[in-house]
Amino acid sequence: MTKKSYFDDVYDFVREVPHGRVTTYGTVANALALGSARMVGWALNQCFGAEPPVPAHRVVNRKGELSGRIHFSTPTLMQELLESEGIIIEDNVIQNFEEVLWIPDW
């Protein structure tokens, strides 16, 4: 893993997400100019081996659904983490999505 990839860009971006806030794949892809939201999800697929750990639970799809929860240790872990930060989630979907959505100025 000594080889740095654009993963670091995605990881760094996600780590910049404030506590209690979330971001979307499209936002990350747009902010990092990756060109595809798929790249973000694919990069986060390996975030579990990243150091320091990446708050991947703060990254959701455009609809605010916890689409990536299935990749966590448990399908409820992602929801538990978000709820622990004060984010309301129902049926694996963020309720006040627009309120917790975090978007960088740049």
Next chain:
DNA sequence: GTGATGACGCAGT
């Protein structure tokens, strides 16, 4: 070198 896959997004129907 080619084909297939992936935690998505958007346009078209």
Next chain:
DNA sequence: GACTGCGCCATCA
């Protein structure tokens, strides 16, 4: 309004 298909770019087999 809801569903389907295609495209994005990078990595793995």
